[in-house]
Structure formats: C-alpha cells, structure tokens
Amino acid sequence: MALSYNIVENNQAIIERARERVIETISQNMHLYGVTPSIGRLYGTLFFNDEPMTLDEMKEALQMSKTSMSTSVRTLMDLNMVEKVWVKGVRKDLYAAKKDWYQIFFDFFTNQWAKVIQINTKAIHQSMKELEDLLSNENGLTDEQRAQIQLDIEKLRYTDAYYRWLEKLISTFENKAIFDFVNREQER
Amino acid sequence: MALSYNIVENNQAIIERARERVIETISQNMHLYGVTPSIGRLYGTLFFNDEPMTLDEMKEALQMSKTSMSTSVRTLMDLNMVEKVWVKGVRKDLYAAKKDWYQIFFDFFTNQWAKVIQINTKAIHQSMKELEDLLSNENGLTDEQRAQIQLDIEKLRYTDAYYRWLEKLISTFENKAIFDFVNREQER
DNA sequence: ATGTTTGTACAGTATAAACTGTACGTAAAA
DNA sequence: TTTTACGTACAGTTTATACTGTACAAACAT
Structure with a gap:
C-alpha cells in the first residue's frame, strides 16, 4: 500500500526542521572560527548534504548570489572545512564539507x-x-x-x-x- | 654631568617605538579572540602601562572617545583580560591588564x-x-x-x-x- | 574556429559594526 | 543640600564589511 502523500510530506518537514536547527546553531556559533553566520550556514548545509554541491545548488539552497557562494566556499576551503571534489563528466565545480571536526x-x-x-x-x-x-x-x-x-x-x-x-x-x-x-x- | 636632552629624548623614542611595534601587532592579531584592533590596542597599551589607567588616560593615549574606552574596557573585562583596580582616594575607575596570558x-x-x-x-x-x-x-x-x-x-x-x-x-x-x-x- | 557555460574580479549597494557626542543617573565632594 | 565629576545609555554618524549584479576570462562543447 502506498504511503499517504501528506504523511510523507509531514515527516520530511520534521527531518528538515531537525537539520535546520543544527545548521542554524552552527552558523550562529562559527564566529569562533572567524566566519560569518552566512558562511557557517553554508558549511552546515554542505555538512548535511550527502552529495557534493555546485555553486548553483548552494545559491539555490541559501537563496543568495552565486558570487557570495563563490567567495564563501573559498573561505571555507582556506579553513580546510571544505574540499573540491572531482567527478568525471561533471563540468561544474563540486564542493563537499570536510567532516572530520x-x-x-x-x-x-x-x-x-x-x-x-x-x-x-x-x-x-x-x-x-x-x-x-x-x-x-x-x-x-x-x-x-x-x-x-x-x-x-x-x-x-x-x-x-x-x-x-x-x-x-x-x-x-x-x-x-x-x-x-x-x-x-x-x-x- | 647631566645627560643631553636630545639623547634622552631620542632614547625615549626608541623605547616607545619598541613598545608600539608589539602593541600594534597584538592589536592586529587579537581577532582570534574575537575583538577589534582598537580593543586589542587598548589591551596592549594597558599591558605595557605599569600603572592602572583611567578612562581619560586611555582616551588620551589612544585618541579616542571616552565612550569607546568605556565599552572597550568592558569587553576586555568580559574576556578576563582586564580587571578593575581599587585604589583608595582615587575617584576614577582604574583598570589594569591581566598579564597571565x-x-x-x-x-x-x-x-x-x-x-x-x-x-x-x-x-x-x-x-x-x-x-x-x-x-x-x-x-x-x-x-x-x-x-x-x-x-x-x-x-x-x-x-x-x-x-x-x-x-x-x-x-x-x-x-x-x-x-x-x-x-x-x-x-x- | 565559434558558441556556451562556469567561476570570479570588480564596482556598486546594502547592511552591520564601530565610534562619537550629548545627556543623564549616580556618587563623591563641598 | 548643592555642586561637581564620573561612567555609561542612547541616538546619530561614520566607517567597514557583507552581499549583489554585471561583465569578462578561461574552459569546455560543438
């Protein structure tokens, strides 16, 4: 029997909310590493995203400009918090959060x-x-x-x-x- | 024989310069503690000043407003970098740098x-x-x-x-x- | 080659933070 | 009590920083 669309959707919202809570607290507290909440939020998003993300996906996820994503991800790379991932056949640059805290x-x-x-x-x-x-x-x-x-x-x-x-x-x-x-x- | 005024003055400049160099580098690098260069400069000044300072003395030394000195010194107290010093007979509040890094x-x-x-x-x-x-x-x-x-x-x-x-x-x-x-x- | 797409430099804008000056509450001095 | 001095709250200003949009160079596709 197929699951009700509403229940699935509602559960998805719970999962999403659990993630968002942690992402938001991380973002608010990453000033200890000298980064802004926005950059912290980006790291959090990448951390929970199981697949590496493109700049356009980040832009979409955070509703920010692509330029910001570019500079933010660069900052995170400087801090060794994010790494570039190479996937053959994919033209866009892919970035993943380093997960070893x-x-x-x-x-x-x-x-x-x-x-x-x-x-x-x-x-x-x-x-x-x-x-x-x-x-x-x-x-x-x-x-x-x-x-x-x-x-x-x-x-x-x-x-x-x-x-x-x-x-x-x-x-x-x-x-x-x-x-x-x-x-x-x-x-x- | 009395020392030449010029020599004394010149030596004083050398001492001053040696201090200033360190104060300035400290101030530029205190962002690791989440404070601005101005606040770092204040700490550095207090650190090298052998006597506790009043807000007016700080204002004079850094050429900044008394209000800034007040809020800056408060920030430094929150970080346990500065302490209030009580001296009987002195009306103004006195502050000294904590020196245990x-x-x-x-x-x-x-x-x-x-x-x-x-x-x-x-x-x-x-x-x-x-x-x-x-x-x-x-x-x-x-x-x-x-x-x-x-x-x-x-x-x-x-x-x-x-x-x-x-x-x-x-x-x-x-x-x-x-x-x-x-x-x-x-x-x- | 020519045409697309991608990332970023750069300039401009918006937002936040630092800083100042005034004004006032509080406490010491007269 | 009255007067004076001190520290800070608050509002306004300045400066710095975060962010955006455009425009372009480099890399890839055709």
Missing part, C-alpha cells in the same frame, strides 16, 4: 593561530633586540629609562615563552599526540 | 568555547531526539526517508562525541592539567 579544530590552530604566533614572535624579538642593544650600547640613559627598559624586556620575554608553549601545544594537535592525553572515546 | 587563553576556552559547545550540544540533542522518535514511532516513512534519518543521526552522534572530547580538552585547560602534558618551561 577534530581535524578542522586542529587545522584552525596550525594555520590561523600559528600564523599569528609567528607574526607576534617576530615583532617581540625585534623589539627585544632593540631594547637590549639600547641597554648595552647606550650610556645616555636615565635611571628611570633603564628601569623601564628592564621591565619591558621582562614582559617581552614572558610573552615569548608563552608563544613557545603555545607552539608546543599546537604541535600536539598537529601530530595528534593530544589524543594520548585527552582520549577520543568511542561514540556510543 | 596562559590564563587568558584558558579563560577564552572555558568561557567562549564552552558556551558555544553548550548551545550546539543542546540543538544536537534536540534534533537527535526528534529523529529517533520519528524512526521508532512513525511507520509512515519511505525507505529513502528511513535511510536519510539514519545518516543524519549518525552525523549528530559524531558531532556530539566531538563536543564531549572538546569539553574534556577544555577541562584540562581549566584545571591546568594540560601543563602536565605540555610543559611550561622556564623563560631563559
């Missing part, structure tokens, strides 16, 4: 955070060097200046040590050693 | 990330429940729908497990156990 988390640190660490470290070293040079080469310093420089150098050394520690932490993400310390349990 | 890092996760985890988890559980109910109670499901629901539930279980893992990781930040795994070395 642990890896996404790790990649965010090994990419975004590591970049910042590198930039900040460079500035810190440069300033540290200038201050140390000033302290050792220059004798035209007031006592107050000398004390000031000492304090600043101490602060810079502290932040430098912090970044070294952060690098170590991130490397345990990168090589997955963190799982030895915080176990990844079986999903029930 | 490890703690700031940890607090960011125990506050911001944990909040997101909680919200997302709630949505995931809700949707998971709805789908499981649909699967067990409803017999008006097409085979295709049944398969679809199964897939979605699997995905939700996976993300749930991920968030459980993330909570465990964050708790090692909170209780500092992470230092047992990633050692905090002495700054030379």
Whole structure:
C-alpha cells in the first residue's frame, strides 16, 4: 500500500526542521572560527548534504548570489572545512564539507593561530633586540629609562615563552599526540 | 654631568617605538579572540602601562572617545583580560591588564568555547531526539526517508562525541592539567 | 574556429559594526 | 543640600564589511 502523500510530506518537514536547527546553531556559533553566520550556514548545509554541491545548488539552497557562494566556499576551503571534489563528466565545480571536526579544530590552530604566533614572535624579538642593544650600547640613559627598559624586556620575554608553549601545544594537535592525553572515546 | 636632552629624548623614542611595534601587532592579531584592533590596542597599551589607567588616560593615549574606552574596557573585562583596580582616594575607575596570558587563553576556552559547545550540544540533542522518535514511532516513512534519518543521526552522534572530547580538552585547560602534558618551561 | 557555460574580479549597494557626542543617573565632594 | 565629576545609555554618524549584479576570462562543447 502506498504511503499517504501528506504523511510523507509531514515527516520530511520534521527531518528538515531537525537539520535546520543544527545548521542554524552552527552558523550562529562559527564566529569562533572567524566566519560569518552566512558562511557557517553554508558549511552546515554542505555538512548535511550527502552529495557534493555546485555553486548553483548552494545559491539555490541559501537563496543568495552565486558570487557570495563563490567567495564563501573559498573561505571555507582556506579553513580546510571544505574540499573540491572531482567527478568525471561533471563540468561544474563540486564542493563537499570536510567532516572530520577534530581535524578542522586542529587545522584552525596550525594555520590561523600559528600564523599569528609567528607574526607576534617576530615583532617581540625585534623589539627585544632593540631594547637590549639600547641597554648595552647606550650610556645616555636615565635611571628611570633603564628601569623601564628592564621591565619591558621582562614582559617581552614572558610573552615569548608563552608563544613557545603555545607552539608546543599546537604541535600536539598537529601530530595528534593530544589524543594520548585527552582520549577520543568511542561514540556510543 | 647631566645627560643631553636630545639623547634622552631620542632614547625615549626608541623605547616607545619598541613598545608600539608589539602593541600594534597584538592589536592586529587579537581577532582570534574575537575583538577589534582598537580593543586589542587598548589591551596592549594597558599591558605595557605599569600603572592602572583611567578612562581619560586611555582616551588620551589612544585618541579616542571616552565612550569607546568605556565599552572597550568592558569587553576586555568580559574576556578576563582586564580587571578593575581599587585604589583608595582615587575617584576614577582604574583598570589594569591581566598579564597571565596562559590564563587568558584558558579563560577564552572555558568561557567562549564552552558556551558555544553548550548551545550546539543542546540543538544536537534536540534534533537527535526528534529523529529517533520519528524512526521508532512513525511507520509512515519511505525507505529513502528511513535511510536519510539514519545518516543524519549518525552525523549528530559524531558531532556530539566531538563536543564531549572538546569539553574534556577544555577541562584540562581549566584545571591546568594540560601543563602536565605540555610543559611550561622556564623563560631563559 | 565559434558558441556556451562556469567561476570570479570588480564596482556598486546594502547592511552591520564601530565610534562619537550629548545627556543623564549616580556618587563623591563641598 | 548643592555642586561637581564620573561612567555609561542612547541616538546619530561614520566607517567597514557583507552581499549583489554585471561583465569578462578561461574552459569546455560543438
């Protein structure tokens, strides 16, 4: 016996609503990865879509311009959250959500955070060097200046040590050693 | 013999420049904590200022409005990056940068990330429940729908497990156990 | 080759966020 | 109590960012 159209339709709505709820919360909370709700929504949509999507399909699904889809998907690729999928015979570009959230988390640190660490470290070293040079080469310093420089150098050394520690932490993400310390349990 | 005014002044400029470089890089990279460059600059200024500052001093230092200083400093307090300092006899509110960057890092996760985890988890559980109910109670499901629901539930279980893992990781930040795994070395 | 289709650069527009100035409630000082 | 000073709510302005539509280059099809 064929199922009633209404029941099928209604069940479909329930499924849809369950998906949409999660997609929407993800989208609202992806600012932690530095992306807008729109981009988060796109990721969520791709995550639940079992087939890779074309830009036109995304445009259709989110009711947005194709240009936006293009730039958004690029942002998601930069974050290693989405990958291009090649299917022979299909002309349009296809994109799929990467589904390994642990890896996404790790990649965010090994990419975004590591970049910042590198930039900040460079500035810190440069300033540290200038201050140390000033302290050792220059004798035209007031006592107050000398004390000031000492304090600043101490602060810079502290932040430098912090970044070294952060690098170590991130490397345990990168090589997955963190799982030895915080176990990844079986999903029930 | 008194030091030449020019030399003292010039040295002061070098010190200032060394500070500014670091403050500026910090400000440009604090987006990882979800704050604007302006707010980052304020934190940097407070970090290098050895005395707590009033809103008027901040306004003066950054050449911005007092209102901005007020809201910015509030944001920094929400992030546990700045604290109010009480000095008897001083009428104006005084604020100082918290200097423990490890703690700031940890607090960011125990506050911001944990909040997101909680919200997302709630949505995931809700949707998971709805789908499981649909699967067990409803017999008006097409085979295709049944398969679809199964897939979605699997995905939700996976993300749930991920968030459980993330909570465990964050708790090692909170209780500092992470230092047992990633050692905090002495700054030379 | 010629004609289509696809993705994106670019410029322009809409929307959101940051920032300012005033005005006011609150608390300290007179 | 009156006066003065401080911090922030609020409305308005400016600036930045997200988003759109068009136009074009590159790749594919014919």
